[in-house]
Amino acid sequence: MTSLEELPLRPELRGKSPYGAPQLAVAHQLNTNENPYPLPKSLLADLGTALAGVAAGLNRYPDRDAVALRTDLATYLTRTSGEQVVVEKVWAANGSNEVLQQLLQTFGGADRTALGFTPSYSMHPIIAGSTSTAWVDGHRRADFxxxxxxxxxxxxxxxxxxVFVTSPNNPTGTAxxxxxxxxxxxxxxxxxVVDEAYTEFARTGTVSALSLLPGRPRLVVSRTMSKAFGMAGLRLGYLAADPAVVEAVQLVRLPYHLSxxxxAAARAALAHTDELLATVEAVKAQRDRIVAALPALGLTSVPSDANFVLFGHFGDAHAAWxxxxxxxxxVRDVGLPGWLRVTAGTLEETDAFLTALGEVAPSHRLGD
Structure with missing residues (x-):
């Protein structure tokens, strides 16, 4: 078989590994920050209707600019943030990763630089590299x-x-x-670019960067339907920004990039916003339960505004994993010495995690 070394790869891709968290068949998968709750039956029924409604026209290309979807997203942002967001300020793509890629294709590239405050979302430097954008690690304090x-x-x-700012930050969790x-x-x-993938899980009083958009034409807020909406399999991300930014990213988007x-599926989900977001408070309750349980186990956590908790300290984090x-x-070994990250799941999943952690912590926590 031919090896990668034998192919004419771009030099900056040599020695790299594809992004990906382990996908293992275990009882409790708490490593990828998914919403643990299944979609409501009423939405599943409407999804079937919505998809059937467009299926007859699949011989035709989709709406290239996804105007109806962007209008619905603008309505959602206006309703939940209190800020006036219009369709001209919204763009959508296949997951927030494609949104970020399009932004770097538009504003990054060869002889240009991106900076992000690491540790943060690991795809930021990866996407920067894929667009030939030089990457610089920004500084954080010891408390992240x-x-x-x-x-x-x-x-x-x-x-x-x-410049990338992730808020709430991933993997640390704080807004x-x-x-x-x-x-x-x-x-x-x-x-x-303010990456707000987890913003719906933020603690009370946390304000979205959407409030900063007026008068700041170079500010972009990216969001996703993968987390709070529980639609990770849909792959739908979006941004809000000045209309000029939306116009700019259309210079690099592939034709008919959203099927x-x-x-149709995203619009059906947005019509069920209240039902889908009803799970957010349940997830936050389990997150806070994890945080509250850690001190008794001799562990600590980073304050979290997300649907996950970064916890430690371990003498050998991978051994604890x-x-x-x-x-x-x-759970997720994010490569930070002494720390692991766990997704807040259902009541039963949190029970299983805390039981297992209670068995693991005494022999793996730092100093034991």
């Missing part, structure tokens, strides 16, 4: 928060073309305050 003065100074020094986002915007002449089926897996619980 962003020191706004140091961050502003670094942005002014590096002068990146694209970034709006003052920090505004200061970073003022410090750069480039595009500032008719995807658009394996010990949990041996007990039928799959």
């Amino acid at each position: 928060t962003i020191d706004v003065d140091a961050a502003v100074a670094q942005v002014r020094e590096v002068r990146p073309d694209v 970034v305050d709006l003052d920090t986002i505004a200061a970073l915007y003022d410090a750069t002449d480039g595009v500032l 008719s089926l995807t658009q 394996q010990a949990l897996l041996d007990r039928g619980v799959l």
Whole structure:
């Protein structure tokens, strides 16, 4: 068989591995931050109707600009954020990863630079590399928060073309305050992308960066239907920004990039927003339950505004990960020494996780 080394790969791809979390057949899969609740039966029925309605026209291309879907997304953002969002400010693609890719294709590229405050979403530097955009790691404090003065100074020094801020941050979970986002915007002449994939799970009082959009034409807020909406299999992400940004990304989007089926399914889901988001409070309750249980096990966590918890400290995080897996619980080893990440699941899944962790912690926590 031919090896990768024998193919004429781009030099920056040599030695790299594809992105992906382990997909293992275990009883409790708590490693990919999915919403654990199945879709309501009323939505499943409407999905069948919606997909059947467009199936007869699959010999024709879909709406290239997905206007009806973007209109529904704008309505959702306006309703839930209190900010006035119109269709011209919204763009949609196949998952938020494609949204981010299109942004880097538009504003990054060869001889351009992106900066993100790591540890953060690992796909940001991967997508940057795939678009030939140079990547710079931004600084974080030891507690994983962003020191706004140091961050502003670094942005002014590096002068990146694209700056990423993940809020709530992944894998650490904490939301970034709006003052920090505004200061970073003022410090750069480039595009500032606030990745809000987990924002629906934020603690009370956390305000979306959507409120910062007026008067900031280089600010972009990206979202997804994979998490709070429980539609990870749909692959639908979107952004809100100045209409000029929406116009710009259309220069690089592939023709008819969103299928008719995807658009119809997403619109059907948005019509069931209240039912789908009803699971968010249940997930948050399990997240907070995990956080509250950790001290008794001699462990701690990073404050979380997401549907997951970063917890530690372990002497050997990977050994602790394996010990949990041996007990039928799959969590995520995110590569941070001493830390693991667990998705907040159902009541039963949290029971299983805490039981397994109670068995694992005494022999794996730091200092034991």
